[in-house]
Amino acid sequence: MMMLLRKLPWLMGTLLAVSFFTFMLVGLLPGDPAVLILGAGVSPEAIAALRLEMGLDRPLLIRYLDWLGSALTGDLGRSPMTGELVMDAILERLPVTVQLGLMAIVIALVMAIPLAMVSASFAGSKLDRVISGIGFALMSVPGFMMAIFLILIFAVTLGWFPATGWIPFSVSPLDNLRNALLPALSLAMIELALYLRLLRTDLIDTLQQDYITLARAKGMPSWRILTRHALRPSSFSLLTVVGLQLGGVISGAIIVEEIFALPGVGRLLYQSILQRDLLMVQGIVLFIATAYVLVNFIVDLCYSLLDPRVRYAG
């Protein structure tokens, strides 16, 4: 609880800075928003009128405070291009991206943990070198390349999964998973490589500790040592990396959603950037960055709640 109170001002400051940075980044984009909306060749009076209506004639700082004020109440404005409310547009597409991200992280963890345990307990063996080698190679494959070749193998050649499209979970859970599997898998592969690498080094380190030797000496079976004694301390660093890597998952989701034509937030952002829908871009960037900061803040708190060493040291 004390931890929460101590860190809260830092969180507030970061969020404020993030919002300002977002506003400036998008506010500085070239092109007059009014001209972009009305199109070229409109009379200067019409543009001036729209500028006045959108409040573009006011100073930047006032516009920022105004925007931030409504953002705090959950109002990110209305897209002049599509007429949608930005917040509604994001919330409508959010489940797709969240499902994709969660599936990717779960798949990556489910694969990384056993592989890392095998790798670490036989460190230096042929098996370890093969696993580490595959992990190393996976890190050199960009997400979009993984997605294309998964499509090639599982959609085009074998025809097991559809190459594009999305069916909501509420309509048909099975079809939803069929559609989500390939995109989630392409996201998971990169995460897998990172988790595997981290967890392997971490476990090798842990396995040399005295209490592991003690557990071995008293005759505990190796698999039990691995799962009960070795994995637990490593899970903290794994948790941190999963949190920090969320930015990578979101970045990957933008590309993967575009390739598989999934109606998620990432695709919305990409399309909005192509159409120069500034208000939409601003809203989505703020939403993503805020979510990212909050999740990492929570991970940080969990870390101190779960690990007594951090709890008492703090």
Added chain:
Amino acid sequence: MPAKKHPKIESRAQKFARALQQVFGRGFGPGFWLAVFWLVIVAFCAIFADWLPLRDPLDPVIANRLNGPLSGSLLGADGLGRDIFSRLVHGARVSVVIGLTAVSIGMIVGGASGIIAGYFRGHFERALMAVLDVILAFPWLVLLLALVAFIGQSLFAISVAIGFLWIPAYARVARANTLSVVQREYVLAAKAMGASTSRILLREVLPNVIFPLLAYGLVAMGLVIIVESALAFLGLSVEAPQPTWGGMISEGKRHLATAVHVALIPSITMFVTVLSLNFVGDRVRSRFDVKESNL
């Protein structure tokens, strides 16, 4: 009576040669040299693309559309009938130029601010760390897309945008290393001798901080190539007629069902290049780590 052994006095060049030997000297194995060989080829292609006897990478020959490898030309042709081999060689230029520029920008800007923050501490350090935290709050592709929309799609603009992404990482590494170097006796000695601050920074701190930064550079370059190709895949890297590897893969995606090689060949080229950079970078870095821990 044997002469008393004096510590060998070395010139700067000799020291550098010895450092090189320490790093590249013994036992890297054939895999390492194979990777280096590949990287040299890629660099050669990037530099001499215009003078090599190649077909025009932009010339569409309709008759060659989607030709497979070894049918008429070495690696076949893409969906518009353009020569894939020639486009690969010219695309290498984009990857290499952006890789070098972006990493240099990150290293110079991030490294300099990290060293200054680590040496002077105080307000500047706190402000810098706060700014880095804010930059890191944005997923890299989100930040990159916004930056590219802002500064345009020229080769230089893309390099600057990607380089910007690297500033936080380099600043952190530089600051951490500077913090440990500043504690050392030779910095204290230099201060006691009345050396100016700029002299201490350039002659005492920089040489000890720069090697970890450089060693990190190769791995960073591999990541930059991946980032650039992702951007090119989304159609937001260097603009159209210029061939890029990511752009070639993106075009090849349309012909996956009929002509796999159009996407497969640039993918393999890029994979091997990034893998080589990671591999060489990893080895070089672990060499430096050993040297560091021996100190």
